[in-house]
Amino acid sequence: MGKWKVGTRRSKLALTQTKWVVAKLQEIAPEADFELHEIVTKGDRILDVTLSKVGGKGLFVKEIEQSLYDKETDLAVHSLKDMPAELPEGLVIGAIPKRVDPRDVLLSLDGKTLDELREGALVGTSSLRRSAQILAHRPDIQIESLRGNIDTRIRKLEEGNFDAIILAAAGLERVQYAGNISQYLPVEISLPAVGQGALAIECRADDEETLALLKQLDDEPTRLAVTAERSFLHKLQGGCQVPIGAYATVDEAKQITLTGMVGSPDGKQLFKNTATGTDALALGVQVAEALLAQGAGEVLAQVLRENQE
Numbered sequence: 001m002g003k004w005k006v007g008t009r010r011s012k013l014a015l016t017q018t019k020w021v022v023a024k025l026q027e028i029a030p031e032a033d034f035e036l037h038e039i040v041t042k043g044d045r046i047l048d049v050t051l052s053k054v055g056g057k058g059l060f061v062k063e064i065e066q067s068l069y070d071k072e073t074d075l076a077v078h079s080l081k082d083m084p085a086e087l088p089e090g091l092v093i094g095a096i097p098k099r100v101d102p103r104d105v106l107l108s109l110d111g112k113t114l115d116e117l118r119e120g121a122l123v124g125t126s127s128l129r130r131s132a133q134i135l136a137h138r139p140d141i142q143i144e145s146l147r148g149n150i151d152t153r154i155r156k157l158e159e160g161n162f163d164a165i166i167l168a169a170a171g172l173e174r175v176q177y178a179g180n181i182s183q184y185l186p187v188e189i190s191l192p193a194v195g196q197g198a199l200a201i202e203c204r205a206d207d208e209e210t211l212a213l214l215k216q217l218d219d220e221p222t223r224l225a226v227t228a229e230r231s232f233l234h235k236l237q238g239g240c241q242v243p244i245g246a247y248a249t250v251d252e253a254k255q256i257t258l259t260g261m262v263g264s265p266d267g268k269q270l271f272k273n274t275a276t277g278t279d280a281l282a283l284g285v286q287v288a289e290a291l292l293a294q295g296a297g298e299v300l301a302q303v304l305r306e307n308q309e
């Protein structure tokens, strides 16, 4: 019973994630039919420009959302961290499955850790969040832009262009590349991107049948944690291409502990705050306001100005 058209990006990671979700949904609804629709997004086409300079927000999700509106697809699987803090009218996140490892990881040619890298080492990342935190910890390091899918990035490391690169543990584990990881960076050094390690399944807000199906894949502690993180991001008006990080955990009593970070891309300024509460939305706002009170707004405004140049 029931037929669902599932939108996905065409990258190895996106396809792997989508197939994982479809397999889970198939367990929940053994009679249902799922059909994959591959969609090439703007973010996939523009790989030669620094992402923050091409209007980062939602670059990977826009075309996929259009196909939901047009009813060419009924649901779409995204990395939650690629989704803007605010969803377009008429679309909702129907499920957030249990989060996997949220941490950033270092991949180096000879297995060196961040602290073992040579003085002045060249580290590849295009993420302002990662560069801010790496430089705050190791000001001698040189950051170089690194774009492309996981295979491309690892190839560039292996070709000797960098001493090390930074990626998300989650993506590597999903495509079974975790064997390449030299170090899991503690969140105290590199606070992950909002939603990192979590998937989001998006659908139309009025599609009751799909909502009922997706609900069964939702993980409440994950949803609480990422709701707090996304509320923090939203309060700071941040997209995915800003030097903002956040990570929340949830205990058995559903108490949420959220740490938020704003940094300057050169790592010279790093603002952090941690708070605990039960209201995810309020907690996100509280941590954001604490950072704004420390002066984080100035840093974010400066980054926005640089992106517009």
Ligand SMILES: NCc1[nH]cc(CCC(=O)O)c1CC(=O)O
Binding pocket: 079, 080, 081, 082, 166, 167, 168, 169, 170, 171, 172, 195, 196, 197, 198
């Ligand atoms: N920015 C691209 C991106 N979007 C999602 C992941 C995988 C991790 C995840 O699902 O959270 C990655 C790769 C990376 O940052 O290394």
